[in-house]
Amino acid sequence: MLVLGIETSCDETAAALVEDGRTILSSVIATQMDLLKKYGGVVPEVAARRHTELIGYVIEEALNKAGKSKEDIDAVAVTAKQGLIGCLLVGTAAAKTMSYALNVPLIGIHHIEGHIFANKLSNPDLPYPHVCLTVSGGHTMILYVAENCHYELMGTTVDDAAGEAFDKVAKFLGLGFPGGPVIDKAAQTGNIKAYKFPRPLIYAKNYDFSFSGLKTSVINTFKEQVANHEALPLPDIAASFQEAVVDVLVAKTIKAALERGVKALSVTGGVSANRRLRANFQTAAERNGLKVFFPSLSLCTDNGAMVAAAGYSRLMRGERSTLELDVIPSTPLEMTRGQD
Amino acid sequence: MKVLGLDTSHYLNSVGIIEGERLLAGVTSSARSDSLVKIIANIDFAVKRAGLTLAQIDGFGVGLGPGSWTGIRVGVTVGKMLAYATGKPICGVSTLEALAREAFNANTLICSIIGGGTKDMIYAALYRQLNGAVKQEGDYYVGSPSGLAHLIKENVVIVGQEADFYAEYIKSLNIPDIKITEIKTIPQGSTIASLAQARLERGDKDNALALTPLYLKESAARIYQEVK
Ligand SMILES: [Zn+2]
Numbered sequence: 081m082l083v084l085g086i087e088t089s090c091d092e093t094a095a096a097l098v099e100d101g102r103t104i105l106s107s108v109i110a111t112q113m114d115l116l117k118k119y120g121g122v123v124p125e126v127a128a129r130r131h132t133e134l135i136g137y138v139i140e141e142a143l144n145k146a147g148k149s150k151e152d153i154d155a156v157a158v159t160a161k162q163g164l165i166g167c168l169l170v171g172t173a174a175a176k177t178m179s180y181a182l183n184v185p186l187i188g189i190h191h192i193e194g195h196i197f198a199n200k201l202s203n204p205d206l207p208y209p210h211v212c213l214t215v216s217g218g219h220t221m222i223l224y225v226a227e228n229c230h231y232e233l234m235g236t237t238v239d240d241a242a243g244e245a246f247d248k249v250a251k252f253l254g255l256g257f258p259g260g261p262v263i264d265k266a267a268q269t270g271n272i273k274a275y276k277f278p279r280p281l282i283y284a285k286n287y288d289f290s291f292s293g294l295k296t297s298v299i300n301t302f303k304e305q306v307a308n309h310e311a312l313p314l315p316d317i318a319a320s321f322q323e324a325v326v327d328v329l330v331a332k333t334i335k336a337a338l339e340r341g342v343k344a345l346s347v348t349g350g351v352s353a354n355r356r357l358r359a360n361f362q363t364a365a366e367r368n369g370l371k372v373f374f375p376s377l378s379l380c381t382d383n384g385a386m387v388a389a390a391g392y393s394r395l396m397r398g399e400r401s402t403l404e405l406d407v408i409p410s411t412p413l414e415m416t417r418g419q420d
Numbered sequence: 421m422k423v424l425g426l427d428t429s430h431y432l433n434s435v436g437i438i439e440g441e442r443l444l445a446g447v448t449s450s451a452r453s454d455s456l457v458k459i460i461a462n463i464d465f466a467v468k469r470a471g472l473t474l475a476q477i478d479g480f481g482v483g484l485g486p487g488s489w490t491g492i493r494v495g496v497t498v499g500k501m502l503a504y505a506t507g508k509p510i511c512g513v514s515t516l517e518a519l520a521r522e523a524f525n526a527n528t529l530i531c532s533i534i535g536g537g538t539k540d541m542i543y544a545a546l547y548r549q550l551n552g553a554v555k556q557e558g559d560y561y562v563g564s565p566s567g568l569a570h571l572i573k574e575n576v577v578i579v580g581q582e583a584d585f586y587a588e589y590i591k592s593l594n595i596p597d598i599k600i601t602e603i604k605t606i607p608q609g610s611t612i613a614s615l616a617q618a619r620l621e622r623g624d625k626d627n628a629l630a631l632t633p634l635y636l637k638e639s640a641a642r643i644y645q646e647v648k
Contacts, residue, residue: 125489129493129633132493132497132632135500136500136501139504140504140629165490166490166493169456169493169494173494176459178501180463180474403460403461405457
C-alpha cells in the first residue's frame with residue numbers, strides 16, 4: 081500500500097511516499113530555515129504563506145523521486161493535529177483534495193504520533209512493548225507503548241519542552257537558531273563540569289519534566305556578563321547546560337523503562353538528533369541491560385515519511401478520516417491502553 | 421467547456437459550475453473560522469448536482485482574494501491540488517474583479533469592497549464596464565473607508581458583502597451630486613468560474629503549483645508588526 085504523507089504543522093513543508101508503512105520511496109523536506117534565521121524563529125503567518133507556495137511542488141517532487149505517478153497513491157496521511165493552525169490548514173487542505181480527486185482513503189494524524197513512528201521506520205525490529213521518550217521544541221513526553229498506536233502517558237513537561245529550553249538558551253547566548261544543533265556544536269569542545277546547573281525533577285517520583293527553571297538558572301548566571309557584552313566561555317556553558325538537560329531525560333526514561341519492565345527504549349523527536357543525548361542514552365541503557373533505538377538523523381526532524389508510516393498503521397486498523405477532517409492546533413495524543 | 425470555480429476569501433465558501441453562460445450547479449455555505457471543513461463536501465455536492473463526475477470538469481477557477489488570509493490559503497491550496505490531481509488547467513481570479521462582475525450592467529463606476537478584518541481596513545478596486553466585461557481602473561486600494569471615499573468623484577455602484585454599510589458611510593460624507601447605489605453580494609464561485617472560463621477559452625492558464633493568494637501590499641506591514 082503506497083501512502084502519501086504530508087506534514088506542514090510548523091516550519092517544514094514535507095511530503096513522502098512510503099510503501100506498506102515500512103519502505104521510504106521518497107521523502108522531500110522544504111525547510112524554511114532561511115526565513116527562521118531571518119526572523120529568529122517561526123512566524124506563523126510567514127510559515128503559512130511559504131507552505132501555500134511550496135506544498136504542490138513538494139508533493140510533485142516526492143512522486144518524481146519515488147518514480148511513481150499520482151494514480152499509484154493508495155491513501156493520503158496528513159498531520160491534522162498539534163501545530164500552528166494556519167500551517168496545519170495548508171497541508172490538510174492539500175491532503176483532502178488529493179484524497180478526493182484520486183478517490184483514495186484519507187487519515188489525519190497527530191504530530192507526536194508521527195514522531196513516534198519515525199523510530200519504527202528507521203528500526204523495523206523495534207520491539208513492543210517499549211518505553212518511548214519523544215522530545216522536540218514543542219513537547220517532551222515519556223510514553224509506555226504496548227503496541228502500534230497503543231500509548232500510555234507516563235510523564236510530560238509541566239512548562240517548557242526540552243527543545244524550547246535549547247532554543248531560549250541559544251538565543252540568550254547569541255548562538256542563533258535553532259538551539260538544538262547550535263548548542264550541540266558549541267558543546268563539542270566544552271567542559272560538561274564547568275558549571276553546575278540544576279537537574280529539575282530528576283529525583284521526583286513521577287516522570288514529569290520541567291526545564292523552565294534550568295533555562296532561568298543559565299540566564300541568571302550570565303545575565304550581567306551578557307549585559308556588559310563580556311566574552312563568555314560559550315563551549316563550557318553549552319556543554320554544562322546540555323549535560324543537565326540530557327541527565328534528566330536519560331535518568332527519567334531509564335527509570336520508567338525499569339519500572340515497566342520493558343527491554344527496549346525508543347528516543348525520538350527533533351532533540352533525539354543531539355549527539356550527547358545519544359551517547360549518554362547508549363551508555364545508560366547498556367548499564368541497565370536495555371536496548372535503545374534512535375531514528376536516522378533525517379527522520380528526527382519533521383518529515384512526511386513518519387506521517388505516512390503512522391497513517392498506514394491507523395489505516396490497517398480500519399480507521400479513516402472523512403473529507404470534513406478539521407485541524408486541531410492543540411490536543412493531547414489519544415491514549416489507547418493495551419490489554420492490562 | 422465545464423468550469424468549476426471556488427472562492428473562500430470571506431468566511432464563506434462558494435462553489436459554482438458553469439458551462440458557457442449556463443449555471444450547472446452552485447453551493448455556498450458559511451465557514452466557521454476558515455473554509456477547510458466544508459470545502460470538499462461543497463465541491464462534491466456541486467459536481468453531483470450538475471450530474472457530473474470530477475473527471476468531466478474541463479478546468480478550474482479559484483478566487484485569489486484579497487480577504488481572510490487563512491480562508492484564501494485553503495481555497496488556493498484546494499484549487500491548485502484539484503488542478504494538479506486531475507491534470508486540468510486552472511486560472512486564479514481576483515476576488516474584487518469577481519465582485520465587480522456582479523455589476524457588469526452598470527453604466528457607472530463600479531467599486532468592489534472586501535473588509536480587511538478591522539473597521540478601518542478595507543480592500544477595494546474600481547472598475548468600469550467595457551464590452552460586457554469589467555476593466556480595473558488604477559491600482560488596488562488598501563486603507564480606510566474614508567480614504568477610499570476621496571477617490572470617488574462620480575456616480576458609483578458599490579459591490580460587496582457589506583455594500584449597504586459602505587454606501588451609507590460614503591453618503592454620510594456628503595460628497596456633492598453623486599449618486600451612490602449598492603449591490604450587496606458575496607464573491608460567487610460561479611462568477612469566478614465564468615472569469616476563469618473566459619481566459620481558459622483563449623488557451624490562457626496559470627501554473628497551478630505556483631498559484632499564490634493575492635495578499636496586497638498591506639500585508640507586508642502587518643507581518644512586520646507580527647514579527648516585531
Ligand atoms: Zn515535530
